[in-house]
Amino acid sequence: MPKQEKIKTPSLYVNTERGVALLNLSHAYYKDTYSLVNSDELLEVVKLYLDSKNPEYDDDAFDNATPEQYVQTLKKILIDDDSAFDKYDPKDILASVEELYSFYRSLLRVTVINYNNSKIAGNEFKMIDGHFNDLVRESYRVVEEKLQGFANQTYRQVNAASNAAILVQTHDWPIPEGYDQLRDIDFIDTVMLRPPMMMHTKSNKREGVFSAVEENPIKRFHGQKGQWYCYPAKIGESLAYIYFNVDYLVNGIALSNLFQLAQPDEVRGQKPDLILLFGLKETEGMVSHYYHDTKNHIWVGEVPYTDKTTYFGYMKKMCLTLHNLHQIYNGRLPIHGSMLRVRFTNGKEKNVVFFGDSGAGKSESIEAMQEIADDKIVDMETIFDDMGSFTIGDDSRIYAQGTETGAFVRLDDLSSAVAFNNMDRGVYLNPELSNARVIIPADTYESVIKHHPIDMWVYANNYDEKVGIHRFEKEEEAKEVFVAGKRKALGTTDEVGMSTTFFANPFGPVQEEERTKLIIDKVFNRLFANNVYVGEVYTHLGNDKSKEALHESARELLDVLMNN
Template sequence: MSRSVIIDGSVIYTNYSQIMGHRKFEELLKEFITILSEKNSPLLEAISPFKFGNEYDIRRLSEYLHLLSMRNIRELIHIMNYVNPEKLEKFIEGFYSFWRSKHRFMVRHEKYVSDYNRRASIEYTMTMIGDQFKAVIKNLYRQLISNISNEFPKVMRQLPSGAQAMFLYDYIECDDFGAKWMKNIPTIWAAIFDPPAIFYTKSNKRKGIIPIEEKDILDKINLSSNEWFRIPIYVGKLLFFNFVHKEYLAHGAGLANLFEIASPKDIKNKKPDGIIIFGIAPEKIPDYNEKWKNAVVFKDKNCYVGVIPGSDENDYFGYMKKTTLTVHNLIMIDNEKLPIHGSMAQITLKSGKKAVAMFVGDSGAGKSETLDALNRMEEVAEVNIIIDDMGSLDIYNDSVVAYGTETGAFVRLDDLPPGYAYHTMDRSIFMNPDKINARVIVPFNNYKDIITPIKIDFLFYANNYTEVKDESERIKFFETYEDALKVFSEGKRMAKGTTSEKGLTTSYFANPFGAIQMKDKHEKIAQKFFKKMFETGVKVGEIRTMLGVEGYEKEGTMLAAKALMKIIEQKG
């Protein structure tokens, strides 16, 4: 049973027949009845007149509902005179909820055009088609209920029931590394969201470290153009092709909110720096190994290819994001840059003092939360976030500079202040908001800002496990780069439930996304950069966020933010 529903965006939906006469309507009806049968649900009593033997006549039921969308149930007695209206009303309510529980995507083939006005017109047309479809669905539901109950609802609720995301796609000629299947995959060049976009996935935690394999893979697999989409994105300054199976298109939608979508004119005939394939069946991966079950990165000739097998366990956006960032980091290390798992912002106080502070730490260390706490302080004029999760250090004009990878953030809802998620609801994608480690994907900056190198003033290791009472102990600076490297390399943190880990853990450089896989090379690069920071006056220290200390989950990051604000105020 497919969780994702792909809606044809080339059709302008104006009447109920377009919905109820479509084969997908009968397929959904059949799937809903199958689920009810497995549960032995009392809702099935409503459609017992359509049961013959052990089977339900789906076609006859669909036709009856089609008539019911146009006429009152009392007028259909000559067709079926023993349908219970009260029970049928509950069945329709259940079917409507079942439809809304699906991941709903509308796709439309449109040739990409360079002219801005023409492109805007195409996107506007897609928006109108999406709105029209949503209106027809809602009106169909209301008409059915009205014709069954003989009354119209006193309270009308505009429930999200159309497409949650809409995509425009075209077929773009790109360098395919000899993999002929690649040119046939439709390429998404624009996305439109209908907020709030809420997706419920089958997993909400990430496991393990992604292995790296030297193996040619691209010319040994074959992705179908009917089941896959290509989403070209910029990960920092690198061009990636992320291929997503339609069943996992919710994670493709997440990409559009997290990274900059690359324009077809920028990717035409170009070779990508990295490739990600999300949702391929394990048996279609050549020489499949069980240790690849969550994710694997292949070094295929001169290109890194990340592969996430399709499974319930991997149905989590964290796998899409972290595999993408792992490939990015491997490329950075190959190019003698230092990838950083952390966050960074340019902080401006109302007094006029400014500083660029970078925080290093694994998931749940309090990096983003400390910046959010700073942003809520009255003394702070602006917190311009440049890096939310992954960035890179480089040396430019004899100074250490940094730049980011993502234009959005994949944030843990539990660690955000009350109300934050609702404040950003109109532009966010929510993942499993009812579960532990619930996440929201929200854009925070533009692409130009995040890839522009900026000189850093402070580099902090985010320590979330040490409880401190004395204000002077909230931030401690290191005397030597060797002392700093020891703490950063050890990568301690108190696990917060964002992965499968629990308790006090260690992770080399708090970066299991490329750094640990290429540890020897990474160590030499890290030593060079830390030495350079101490030589050029970058202050390197440890900030105690206490995010993993019981009782300080909310207060700890605010206390850390206040300590940092004081240091910035004292900065020369």
């Protein structure tokens, strides 16, 4: 018989193949150790654990007990009934209980409370989840100490029951014709994380480019309440309803460190600009698509249910692709880059935007500036870390705004100071693998969407051997470099070696080149007319990861900002 990999009951969902567990505390609530040990949910987890084992046959081995015998033995231990040891050795029981505890804690464990079912519970969901964690931890310790025969001298307050909790409810919003399948799907109202969180996915790299289709993916959505959830996100000034299959719970929870969660009153009665259907089993093949519903003015994205799409980059980049397309159709220019505000001791304040495709050195340049900061710098603030947009103001100046309130960063590219300062707030993805990532909060939503003036815009050049920065004297010369989007790929996607991407942005501009070119012409014309510094910074990351050259380039860049 194939091994059991799933539990699917009204109160508990577990998929060990995806490494997720969801416990609905609106259906199952435990007052004390005895209600926990007598629960159907514990029995189901024990069944799953025992089925994962392959012990050699031994009548005395506790892992060969039936699930019912296993739980019954735990009950006897709790009430000091020595008949628990008639058949099983206490050491075998203890070893198995330790493994059961580790088996459960290896999953991403999320509790969910439905606000619609109980407003009192909704207001206290953090306390309810905290009680659950305390109960599981204490129940484990009671059994452990009874079996080992003495009290522990060191206690570790781990997240025994859950890593996170979500408060959910349904909302009334103007659902267009053909979108009725979304009506019963719960929206996430509030998220509580217990960081630092270490999460794992089947895939650790993104492949391909998202493409347009002629048929609305909503026709392939048949998700059910409890198996799908919606994260209502504010991506820049776009309202996005991100629907995800529960097997993508890792991605759905990680969103809370990246995109601002919309408040209930920002969802009720509001039609979204963007809809993402993430984890569609009905989608054939390995391709992620989007569709422009011009009738209802909604951009709809779909990502198929596959092992590859478990990588968080698929969720983030499809969200940003939909947002960027929405921006292009509104006459704004999507920027694949990072923006930093630097305040100097001489009273000057400058905003610099780094531009380039993945691995070019945008975030790394900001890290380098932070690392070499000296007494000439009062403060440096990251406005956006990966994606923003330019717009022409009524005063004919170019302004920038961001999209994300968090940063999705490679662990290898973080300085030790930045990494340790943010460790306790981070969501870590596959930390033991290459291209390991962390998602950390970066800025407030109000600051991200504010229209910021631009003092300098530099292309992150990771392929040339030069050091420092270079200012373009002619508009056409600058435009040629920025539009070509040249870089040396570092293995963060499926590309290797030198590559070019239209406007260094495969998330919107590539899909709408002609529309984007018209906006590019207007933006460059305004920048040069207003004498804004447009240039390139040599990051050397395609050839030299020692950071010495990058630091030298950062010093020159800071000097120009401070003295111009």
